[in-house]
Amino acid sequence: MQLFLHFTVLIQIAYSYKFIPTNQKQNYNFATNTILHKNVAKVEEVPHHVLIVYGSYFCSGSLIRSQVVLTTASCFDRSPHRKTVVKVGADTVTGPGQVISVVEIKIHEYYKHSSDASHDVALLALKEHAEFSDKVKKIVIVDPEVALRVGTSIDVSGWGHSNLPAKYLNHLVWSEMVVISNEECRKFYNGLITDSNFCAKYQVERRLSDNGGPALFRNLLVGMLSFGGTKREEPHIAVFSNASYFHRWITLNSRRFLEKYCVDLEPDLDISLKSLNDMI
Ligand SMILES: *[C@@H]1O[C@H](CO)[C@@H](O)[C@H](O)[C@H]1NC(C)=O
Numbered sequence: 001m002q003l004f005l006h007f008t009v010l011i012q013i014a015y016s017y018k019f020i021p022t023n024q025k026q027n028y029n030f031a032t033n034t035i036l037h038k039n040v041a042k043v044e045e046v047p048h049h050v051l052i053v054y055g056s057y058f059c060s061g062s063l064i065r066s067q068v069v070l071t072t073a074s075c076f077d078r079s080p081h082r083k084t085v086v087k088v089g090a091d092t093v094t095g096p097g098q099v100i101s102v103v104e105i106k107i108h109e110y111y112k113h114s115s116d117a118s119h120d121v122a123l124l125a126l127k128e129h130a131e132f133s134d135k136v137k138k139i140v141i142v143d144p145e146v147a148l149r150v151g152t153s154i155d156v157s158g159w160g161h162s163n164l165p166a167k168y169l170n171h172l173v174w175s176e177m178v179v180i181s182n183e184e185c186r187k188f189y190n191g192l193i194t195d196s197n198f199c200a201k202y203q204v205e206r207r208l209s210d211n212g213g214p215a216l217f218r219n220l221l222v223g224m225l226s227f228g229g230t231k232r233e234e235p236h237i238a239v240f241s242n243a244s245y246f247h248r249w250i251t252l253n254s255r256r257f258l259e260k261y262c263v264d265l266e267p268d269l270d271i272s273l274k275s276l277n278d279m280i
Contacts, residue, residue, distance in 0.1 A: 039174050039175070040172070040173055041091060041171075043090060044135055045174075046174075046214070047133075047135050047137035048062045048063045049061075049172060049214065050069050050071075051087040051093060052069070052075060052086050053084065053085050053086070059071060059072070060157065060214070061086065062139050063088060063130055064250070065138055066129040066130050066132065066138065067126040067128070067130070068125060068254050069123070069126065070141075070221070070250060071122050071123075071212035071224060072226050073120050074211060074227070076107065084101075085101050086099070087100075088100070088135075089133065089135035090135075091171065092171050093170035098131060098136070100128050100130065101128075102126060103126070103127050104124070104125040104257065104261075106123045106125075106253050106256075106257070116192065117227045118197070119194075119241075120226040121224065125257040125261055140220055141220065141250060142220040142221060143244065144248060146222075148222060149179070150179055150181045151178060151179065153177070154176070154178075154216060154222060154223070155174055155177075156175045156208065156213055156216075157173070157208075157216075158209060159171070159172065159209050159210050173208065177201060177238060179198060179199070180200060180201055182199065185198075185199035185237060188237055189239060193239065195242075196241060196242055197239050197241060198240050199240065201237050202236050207228065207236070208228070211225045211227065212224055212225060215243075222243050224241045224243065225238055225239075225240055226241045
């Protein structure tokens with residue numbers, strides 16, 4: 001109950017987060033908007049999606065091992081030393097799910113600050129294993145050196161923005177986006193786009209409220225939402241951290257977590273350990 005209240009308070013202040021439009025003139029008629037009905041995601045469709053709560057802000061991330069979450073470094077700009085927890089297996093911010101403390105946040109060595117989308121990647125080590133189920137699964141990261149063609153459609157999940165009616169405000173939503181070239185993207189976000197990024201355009205009503213969220217292509221994690229327009233008038237183009245580009249960094253640092261905390265097991269072992277526990 002206490003936790004529930006805690007999350008409810010969070011939603012009210014989350015409007016100040018950078019991915020939320022600051023200037024919302026849009027008046028949504030949810031009842032007649034069929035696109036938005038399809039937008040709502042069930043956690044079974046995105047069982048790797050993780051809610052990250054740090055201080056009084058929230059973000060999205062992806063479970064890549066039972067004890068490791070991949071997200072963006074920009075999530076932690078505002079309160080880097082606050083207590084951070086994640087919740088897995090939940091499709092609403094306030095709904096039930098497994099809440100796990102974060103024991104370490106690894107920010108990319110080359111990341112500077114949120115106004116710079118370069119090297120916007122971070123890994124979280126969890127205190128306990130996420131318990132795998134229909135609602136909780138890890139995601140496979142796309143191989144290194146894999147390029148997405150311009151025009152490829154990707155599915156991005158995140159927490160619903162404040163244009164939505166209150167009952168969908170804290171719900172997990174889908175946003176379909178289409179990859180554009182970095183060259184085209186630089187026309188809008190010049191100087192912000194580096195080799196570690198790619199961009200995708202979206203429909204204005206599919207804007208997400210937070211960053212760190214996973215972009216999927218054929219069930220592979222291809223990107224993490226790093227930055228997006230904050231105004232309705234701006235180009236509706238989101239900037240991602242390229243998962244393929246960071247493949248080596250992610251592998252190395254996940255392994256480092258594994259050695260340091262000595263607890264991250266391979267999925268098969270997780271299952272056998274569970275059945276072993278059941279037998280004891
Ligand atoms: C992502 O990174 C890979 C590996 O560096 C690269 O080949 C690719 O062109 C980048 N961009 C996209 C959109 O895939």
